[in-house]
Amino acid sequence: MKEKTDHPLHQEIAKIAVLSPNASRLLEINSKPDHSLNDIIQLVKFDAALTAKTLRIVNSAAFNLLQPINSIDRAISFLGERMIVGMVIAESAGEVFQKGLPGYESYPGDLWRHDLFTAFASREVAKYAKEELEKELAFTAGLLHDIGKFVISSHLEGTAEKAVKVIDSGEASDYLNAEVQFSGHHHAELGFELAKHWKLPEAIQEVIRYHHEPSKALECYKPLVYAVHLGDILAMMSGHATGSDALQYHLDGAYEDYYVISPVELTKIIADTETQFRPALTSLDNSQEN
Amino acid sequence: MSDIVLGIGDFGVSNDPNATIKTFALGSCVAVVLFNPALHAAGMIHIALPEMKVNPTRAKERPGFFADSGLPLLFGAMARIGCDKKGKGLKIKLIGGASIMDNNEIFNIGKRNLIAIKKLLWAQGLGAVAEEVGGTISRTVSIHVGTGEVRIFSPARGTWTL
Numbered sequence: 001m002k003e004k005t006d007h008p009l010h011q012e013i014a015k016i017a018v019l020s021p022n023a024s025r026l027l028e029i030n031s032k033p034d035h036s037l038n039d040i041i042q043l044v045k046f047d048a049a050l051t052a053k054t055l056r057i058v059n060s061a062a063f064n065l066l067q068p069i070n071s072i073d074r075a076i077s078f079l080g081e082r083m084i085v086g087m088v089i090a091e092s093a094g095e096v097f098q099k100g101l102p103g104y105e106s107y108p109g110d111l112w113r114h115d116l117f118t119a120f121a122s123r124e125v126a127k128y129a130k131e132e133l134e135k136e137l138a139f140t141a142g143l144l145h146d147i148g149k150f151v152i153s154s155h156l157e158g159t160a161e162k163a164v165k166v167i168d169s170g171e172a173s174d175y176l177n178a179e180v181q182f183s184g185h186h187h188a189e190l191g192f193e194l195a196k197h198w199k200l201p202e203a204i205q206e207v208i209r210y211h212h213e214p215s216k217a218l219e220c221y222k223p224l225v226y227a228v229h230l231g232d233i234l235a236m237m238s239g240h241a242t243g244s245d246a247l248q249y250h251l252d253g254a255y256e257d258y259y260v261i262s263p264v265e266l267t268k269i270i271a272d273t274e275t276q277f278r279p280a281l282t283s284l285d286n287s288q289e290n
Numbered sequence: 291m292s293d294i295v296l297g298i299g300d301f302g303v304s305n306d307p308n309a310t311i312k313t314f315a316l317g318s319c320v321a322v323v324l325f326n327p328a329l330h331a332a333g334m335i336h337i338a339l340p341e342m343k344v345n346p347t348r349a350k351e352r353p354g355f356f357a358d359s360g361l362p363l364l365f366g367a368m369a370r371i372g373c374d375k376k377g378k379g380l381k382i383k384l385i386g387g388a389s390i391m392d393n394n395e396i397f398n399i400g401k402r403n404l405i406a407i408k409k410l411l412w413a414q415g416l417g418a419v420a421e422e423v424g425g426t427i428s429r430t431v432s433i434h435v436g437t438g439e440v441r442i443f444s445p446a447r448g449t450w451t452l
Contacts, residue, residue, distance in 0.1 A: 055327035105445050160446035174391060211330070233390045237399060238338065239298060239428070246428035250392045253301060263396050264344060271345035271355065274298065274338065281360035 007193050009185065013151060016096070019198050022047055023092035030085060030140050031201035040084055041076050045230060053087060054079070062279040082123065082139040083280060086116065089143055090284055096150040096194075103156025106243030111149060113281060116238040119143040120276045122231030124269040128261045129223050138227045142206040144200065144230050148191025148208065155183040160244035167248055175248035176212050188212055206208065214252050226255045234270060299348075299355030301335035303367040307436030316386030316429045318400035320357075322364065323431065324382040326373050327440040332435040335364045340406035351357055357406040363414065365414075377416050382423040383440055384408075385431045400424065403422055423450050 007013070019027075022043065029039045044050050051072050058075040059068050069075045076084060090097065090112070097112040122142030126135040156163075156179060163178035172178040180187040192209035200208075204220055207228045210217040217225040229252060236247050262270070294302040296313040304311060313321050313336040324333040335354050342349035342356040354360035356396065369375045369386075387400035404423055411417055422429065422442055429445040440452045 099434040135352070140370070164446045236428075237388075237390065237397075239317045239319055240315065241315060241428055246315070246445060247388055247390050247426045249390065251390045251392055251394065251397055253392070261396060263402070266396055267339045267399065267402075268344040271339060271348045274355070275345065275348050277350075 009151065009190060009193065013190070013193050013197050016151070016194060016197065017093075020088075020092040022050065023088045024199065026085060026088050027140060027201055027204070030081065031137055031203055033134055037043075037076065037081060040081050041073055044084060045072055050088070053091075054084065057083065057087060059079070062283040073119045081136045082119065082230065083284075085136070085140050086119070086143060086280060086284055089140075090151055093147075096147055099150065101149055101153040101242055103153035103159065104243035104245055105160045106241075110242050113148060114235050114240045114242050115143050115146055116281055116284070117235040117273065117277050118145060118228065118231045120231075120280070121234040121238075121269065121273045122227045123259070124273050125227045125230045125234075125259065126195060126224075128259050128265060128269075129227070130258055130260060133223050137203060138224060141204045141224060141283045142228050142231045144195070145208055145211045145232060146187065146191065147194050147204035148189065151190040151194055152179060152183060152185055152187045156183065158217065159183070164244060164248070167182070174212070174250055175245040177233060178248075212249050215254055223258045226252070226258050230255055230259070234273065238270060238274065291334060296334060296336045298336050298338050299352035299360070301333065301354040301360060301364045301367065302368045303331065303333035303364070303371055304435045305329060305371045309435045310420040310432050311435065312430070312432035314430045316431065317388055318386070318398075318403060320384060320400070320403045320423070321429075321431045322361065322387040322407060323385065323433050323440055324364065324373075324377075325381045325383075325433060325440075326366055326368070327381065327438055328379060328440075329372050330436055331368065331371050331373055332433045333364055333368045333432075334415055334437065335360050337361075337403060337407065340402050357403060359411060361407065361410050377411075377414055380416070381438065382411065382416060384418045384423055385429055385440070385442060385452065387423040388425050388427055390431070391426050420452050 096141050100108040119139045119142035123135045123139040126133045136155035166172040174263040176186045195205040195208045206221040214225040214229045291311045294311045311334045319338045338355045342359040349359045387404040389400045427444045433440050443449045
């Protein structure tokens with residue numbers, strides 16, 4: 001199916017491989033508010049490679065199980081929906097996440113680590129929403145929020161030093177603004193174009209587009225967009241950034257309209273995120289090498 | 291030459307004059323760097339949060355993650371390589387504690403880390419001789435054990451000494 005868009009980088013974005021059918025189906029299930037873990041189990045069960053990989057991950061040293069898990073149902077229950085999403089995205093879109101980002105002076109794997117931390121952090125933040133929020137969707141949206149950096153990186157090569165200079169001098173308000181000054185685009189906008197190319201669920205498209213400007217998001221998606229806005233910031237604060245743009249963005253204080261988080265709770269979010277992030281990173285990295 | 295690389299919540303010490311101790315990408319985290327010029331001994335810890343009470347399990351697994359569980363262990367490790375138990379004779383430097391732009395008091399964890407660390411140092415009658423803290427930049431820091439030279443690197447901003 002041909003997608004029409006007027007975006008100047010359309011042809012470049014159209015060349016990026018689309019997600020696998022299973023990855024698309026998984027994201028579709030994940031974005032439905034009334035889905036259950038059983039829907040995920042059914043999807044994995046009918047894919048032999050995915051089943052094998054899930055069992056390998058759950059029994060990897062990172063999870064330190066006393067007894068091996070041999071049933072796929074139990075494996076998915078143990079790992080949770082988020083790990084299946086992480087595994088499928090890593091496999092289906094590895095090209096996007098694992099390459100270095102020379103435009104940000106960042107190394108191969110940095111984007112994946114940043115996104116995985118953001119995913120866990122967004123999920124933890126979602127627990128503090130004033131109104132019930134789908135936490136697994138916050139994870140997925142966190143994982144995908146920065147896909148635009150893959151697209152824009154080559155257009156920003158050689159600009160990192162200039163970018164921090166214009167931010168320091170006040171000529172650019174933040175890194176997003178600096179990206180526009182040097183390339184005519186910013187990573188959230190290009191991420192949105194890639195999200196459309198990948199036919200991602202609308203909620204995730206909205207997160208990708210507005211994760212640095214959450215107040216511009218559609219009202220119905222704002223709690224989700226703010227979760228990832230905060231998750232992204234927590235990743236940068238925790239040292240999981242993508243090079244030259246680390247901490248060069250604004251916190252939108254209006255998150256308080258949707259979240260109640262005390263100072264102590266925020267430190268708990270960081271500690272809990274770090275605890276979940278480490279084994280996930282190790283087991284997913286190992287599963288990609290196998 | 292041996293390099294000791296510390297992750298978040300790690301600490302390490304060395305009296306090998308050829309060694310370097312290094313930690314990457316401090317955001318709101320703070321590195322406390324210790325150097326004893328007489329013994330050519332150095333130590334470093336990469337602290338993420340002020341207090342262990344928010345996640346005691348994490349503190350048990352990785353005590354250096356929190357200022358209150360980690361700092362005493364760093365001083366203990368320095369004592370095991372010949373330094374004074376109470377930190378006498380140590381030059382202390384603090385690096386990191388940055389924040390996001392427009393942060394509010396809740397998100398200013400860098401500042402809270404620095405206050406917690408300084409309070410713990412003051413309680414021992416200690417203080418930092420130099421610091422490179424705050425702002426909105428990511429910092430990678432290293433100390434050369436033989437010379438005590440502390441170097442800071444930030445992406446797109448280069449390297450300088452403290």
